[in-house]
Structures are given as C-alpha cells and as structure tokens.
Amino acid sequence: MRDVKPRVQPAIQPVPDRLRNFDEVIQGYVLEDAVEEARRCILCKNARCQAVCPLGNRIPQWIAELQQGRIEDAYRIIRETSPMPELCSRLCPQERLCEGACALGIKHEAVAIGLLERFVCDQSRARTNGGEPQPSTTPTTGSKRVAAIGSGPASLAFAQAMARAGHRVTVFERWPKLGGVLRWIPRFKLPPDLLDAHLAMLTRLGIKFYANTEVCWIESLLTDEGFEGVFIGIGASRPSTPQLPGASLKGICSSTEFLVRTFYGREELPNDWEPIADLIGQRVVVLGGGDSAMDCVRTALRLNAAAVTCAYRRDEANMPGSNKEVQAAKEEGANLQWLTAPVAFQSDDGRSVSQVECVRMALGPPDASGRRSPKPMPNSAFRIDADLVVLAFGYEVESVFDNEHFFLMAPPKGTVRADPNTGATPLRGVFAGGDCVTGPNLVCAAARAGLSAAQHMLRYFAGEPWEALTAAPVVASQA
Ligand SMILES: Cc1cc2nc3c(=O)[nH]c(=O)nc-3n(C[C@H](O)[C@H](O)[C@H](O)COP(=O)(O)OP(=O)(O)OC[C@H]3O[C@@H](n4cnc5c(N)ncnc54)[C@H](O)[C@@H]3O)c2cc1C
Numbered sequence: 001m002r003d004v005k006p007r008v009q010p011a012i013q014p015v016p017d018r019l020r021n022f023d024e025v026i027q028g029y030v031l032e033d034a035v036e037e038a039r040r041c042i043l044c045k046n047a048r049c050q051a052v053c054p055l056g057n058r059i060p061q062w063i064a065e066l067q068q069g070r071i072e073d074a075y076r077i078i079r080e081t082s083p084m085p086e087l088c089s090r091l092c093p094q095e096r097l098c099e100g101a102c103a104l105g106i107k108h109e110a111v112a113i114g115l116l117e118r119f120v121c122d123q124s125r126a127r128t129n130g131g132e133p134q135p136s137t138t139p140t141t142g143s144k145r146v147a148a149i150g151s152g153p154a155s156l157a158f159a160q161a162m163a164r165a166g167h168r169v170t171v172f173e174r175w176p177k178l179g180g181v182l183r184w185i186p187r188f189k190l191p192p193d194l195l196d197a198h199l200a201m202l203t204r205l206g207i208k209f210y211a212n213t214e215v216c217w218i219e220s221l222l223t224d225e226g227f228e229g230v231f232i233g234i235g236a237s238r239p240s241t242p243q244l245p246g247a248s249l250k251g252i253c254s255s256t257e258f259l260v261r262t263f264y265g266r267e268e269l270p271n272d273w274e275p276i277a278d279l280i281g282q283r284v285v286v287l288g289g290g291d292s293a294m295d296c297v298r299t300a301l302r303l304n305a306a307a308v309t310c311a312y313r314r315d316e317a318n319m320p321g322s323n324k325e326v327q328a329a330k331e332e333g334a335n336l337q338w339l340t341a342p343v344a345f346q347s348d349d350g351r352s353v354s355q356v357e358c359v360r361m362a363l364g365p366p367d368a369s370g371r372r373s374p375k376p377m378p379n380s381a382f383r384i385d386a387d388l389v390v391l392a393f394g395y396e397v398e399s400v401f402d403n404e405h406f407f408l409m410a411p412p413k414g415t416v417r418a419d420p421n422t423g424a425t426p427l428r429g430v431f432a433g434g435d436c437v438t439g440p441n442l443v444c445a446a447a448r449a450g451l452s453a454a455q456h457m458l459r460y461f462a463g464e465p466w467e468a469l470t471a472a473p474v475v476a477s478q479a
Pocket residue numbers: 091092093149150151152153154155172173174175179180181182184185189213214215216233234235236237255259291292293295400433434435436440441442443444446
C-alpha cells in the first residue's frame with residue numbers, strides 16, 4: 001500500500017493582511033515544496049486530469065519533469081497545449097476540472113495541479129525572460145492578414161496561434177485597455193503585470209493591437225481593409241439586469257461597472273462613471289453566486305466596506321462559481337445568504353437605494369441546467385440594509401452585428417452562430433469562439449475556442465472548402 005503524504009500547502013497571505021491590500025492572496029510554492037507536491041502525483045497512464053482539461057494539457061508528462069526539478073522542460077510541455085498557462089493556472093476552477101478528476105483525489109487530497117502549473121510558469125526563464133516560441137517560417141499559403149475582434153482570452157489565443165503560424169494578426173478592442181474580462185478580474189486573483197507581460201509577448205510575436213476601436217462592420221474588414229480571415233471574440237459582456245421594482249435607483253450598479261470603476265483609472269472610465277477609491281462605512285449587497293459575484297464581494301471587503309452581504313437564490317452546493325472563491329470570501333468576512341432572492345429595491349429618500357427586499361427560497365427538483373431549481377417560500381420577505389447594490393446575475397452577448405449580419409446571432413440567447421467543432425460561422429472566412437458563442441464560460445474554454453478557430457482557419461487557408469468547416473448554411477455575402 002502506497003503511503004500518500006498530505007498536500008503541500010502554499011504560502012498564503014493571512015486574512016487581516018490580505019484585507020489591507022490587493023496583492024495576490026496565494027503566494028505560491030518554493031522549489032522544494034513544488035517538487036514534494038509534484039511527487040505526490042502517481043503519473044496515471046490514462047490520466048483523467050488530462051482528459052477533462054479543456055486544453056488537453058499533458059499533466060502527467062509535465063509533472064514527471066517537475067518531479068525531477070526540470071522546470072524548463074515542464075514549461076515547454078505545458079506551452080505545447082496551453083497558450084496562457086500563467087493566467088489559466090490562477091483562474092481555472094481546478095477543483096471542477098483537473099483536480100476534480102485526479103485519481104489520488106478519490107481517497108486523498110488531489111494533487112495541487114493548478115498551483116504546480118503556476119509555479120512552473122512563474123519560475124520558467126523561457127516565460128519570464130521573453131524566450132517564448134517565435135513565429136515559424138512563412139507559411140506555404142503565404143503570410144495572410146487576419147483580424148480578431150475583441151482582446152479577451154479567446155482572441156488572444158487565436159492571435160497567438162495565427163502569429164506563430166506566420167500570419168499577420170491585428171486585434172481590435174473597443175475598451176481603452178486590452179485583455180477583455182481578464183483586465184477587470186481583481187488583481188488579488190490575477191496581477192495585472194502578468195497580463196501586461198502576456199500582451200508584451202504577443203506584441204513581440206508581431207501582433208498589432210488597436211484599443212479604443214469598436215468593430216461594427218465585419219464585411220468592411222474583409223473587403224475594404226484587406227483581411228483574409230476574421231475571428232469574432234467579443235465575449236458576453238452585457239450584464240443581465242433583473243426587471244425588479246426600484247432597479248433604477250442610485251447606488252445600484254452591475255458587477256462590470258463596480259469592478260471597472262475600482263480597477264481602472266479616471267481617464268480610462270466612461271464619462272459618467274466615477275472611480276471607486278474606498279467604501280468606508282458603506283453597506284454593500286452583492287446579488288448573484290458566480291465568480292463575478294465573489295470577485296465583487298472580495299473587492300468590496302478590501303475597499304473597507306462596513307458590511308458585505310452576498311445573496312444567492314440557490315444553496316452553496318448548487319452555486320455556479322468556483323468553490324475556492326466562496327471559501328476565500330467566507331474567510332475574509334463576507335456574510336453569505338444562501339437561498340435568498342431579491343424581489344425589489346427600496347429607498348428612504350426616493351433617489352438612492354437603502355434596502356434590498358428579499359424572499360427566502362426552497363430548492364425543488366433539478367432544472368435544465370442540472371441544478372436544483374429554487375422556489376420562493378410564502379411569507380418569507382425580509383430586507384437587507386444597503387448603500388450600494390452590485391448586480392452579478394451573469395452576462396449576455398451584445399447584438400453588435402445585427403444591422404449587417406442578423407443571421408450571425410442565434411436566437412433565443414443571441415449568441416454568435418458558429419460550428420461547435422471548428423468555430424466557422426455562416427459567413428465565409430469568419431470564425432468565432434469564446435463566451436460570445438457559448439455564453440458565459442471559463443477562460444480556459446475561451447482559449448481552447450480561439451486555438452481551435454485558428455487551426456481551422458489554417459485549414460481554410462490551405463484550401464479546405466468552407467462547407468466542410470461549417471455545419472451551418474454558408475452565406476456568400478452581405479445580408
Ligand atoms: C468578473 C468576472 C470574473 C471571472 N472570473 C473567472 C475566473 O476566475 N476563472 C475563469 O475561468 N473565468 C472567469 N470569468 C469568465 C471569463 O472571464 C470569461 O469566460 C472569458 O473572459 C471569456 O473570454 P472571451 O475572449 O470570450 O471574452 P471577453 O473576455 O469578454 O473579451 C471580449 C472582448 O471583446 C471586446 N469587444 C466586444 N465587442 C467588440 C467590438 N464590436 N469591437 C471590438 N471589441 C469588442 C470587449 O470589450 C471585450 O474586451 C470571469 C468573468 C467575469 C465577468
């Protein structure tokens with residue numbers, strides 16, 4: 001019988017310290033700890049961790065290198081499948097993916113795959129010294145001009161793969177800062193200098209970035225601008241807003257607005273958004289139970305709010321977000337109210353929100369999402385005092401291309417219509433991927449979609465008929 005050691009714990013900021021800064025909470029492993037943790041891995045032949053990884057990372061192979069202390073070899077193997085491991089290792093909900101499938105985890109604690117991946121990326125000289133893979137020689141098809149719309153992980157992965165294949169890539173982003181949602185994920189989860197270093201690496205690969213540039217007409221990219229392929233990676237960034245009485249009161253904002261106002265400088269904000277420097281004395285109520293809700297809760301705690309309550313309509317076991325984020329929010333002092341749904345917003349002065357009226361919920365049988373559906377309990381109404389309410393009910397895709405290509409958007413959710421395997425849309429030469437195709441998802445899934453679209457765009461450039469790449473009917477030109 002093999003003696004299994006407990007998981008090696010990383011250095012972590014104590015709760016009182018972390019509430020005073022926005023630095024990364026988990027400080028990571030040192031070499032000895034990383035090697036010891038790596039040696040807990042039993043290097044399964046048919047590794048389930050690898051099978052469930054959206055990027056197909058060859059986890060046992062790189063962990064075997066780390067077991068011998070060979071960081072650069074481990075990093076090289078990780079980079080063969082992952083376009084942004086230094087970001088994914090910090091953001092993936094590993095407990096639901098690789099670590100959730102770890103064979104060791106059946107009887108013991110799973111191997112800390114996410115922390116080990118992060119250690120390798122942080123230590124690798126190939127990453128930190130800018131020695132990343134350079135573009136291959138000119139492709140046999142000739143170097144073509146391709147465009148990516150949006151600069152989130154889907155577009156960044158697409159752009160990297162196309163640039164490494166020798167094509168000339170331009171990325172258009174409508175916000176002043178690049179990175180998509182990665183840019184406003186709180187810095188205690190993802191330090192912005194890591195994202196900046198990633199963008200610098202892509203710039204060295206030859207990718208051109210244009211911020212403050214919204215693309216509204218795809219056809220003109222293909223015809224007037226001379227691009228031969230386009231990738232749509234516009235994400236799902238329109239906040240879902242509930243039609244509740246009082247929703248237009250002052251002091252109620254979306255999770256995007258809250259995070260952007262906290263993490264962007266005044267000069268980068270839309271004119272009507274004021275930066276948030278602190279929340280001293282304020283009672284904050286966050287509504288929702290996903291990763292963005294927990295990000296807002298934990299940000300409000302660091303901004304010195306007097307009280308931070310999070311209300312979610314299901315229970316803890318049925319919430320959509322990552323369990324590690326919920327546990328961190330609890331440790332940091334959030335008041336988590338499960339089985340609680342808002343029904344109205346109240347105001348003492350008729351202008352600003354002062355209370356959230358809620359009802360208690362009970363869980364019924366599973367709904368279409370597989371999670372148990374909540375039902376309001378009779379006579380259970382109560383109020384939570386609030387000076388600021390943050391709505392984190394999820395996101396929808398914006399119908400940006402409606403005027404030109406209404407057929408690109410698929411009802412009822414308005415996601416971009418694309419073949420699920422290739423990313424090819426009904427518009428010849430145009431691919432799509434990430435949250436705009438699937439609806440709100442994960443960074444690793446968006447990166448996978450960008451890589452897949454790039455692989456299939458290369459096949460298109462090599463002469464594969466468009467009809468073979470898309471299950472949807474092909475539309476020759478403008479609608
Ligand atoms: C607050 C928050 C926290 C999250 N935390 C996690 C986490 O911890 N782990 C995880 O795996 N996932 C997390 N997610 C989900 C993850 O961020 C998304 O799944 C991922 O960013 C989707 O990538 P994307 O490239 O498809 O789109 P996005 O990241 O949304 O990027 C799309 C970009 O396109 C731009 N754009 C849109 N329209 C146009 C246009 N017409 N012209 C030019 N640019 C345009 C947008 O401005 C945006 O920058 C979180 C999401 C949110 C909102």
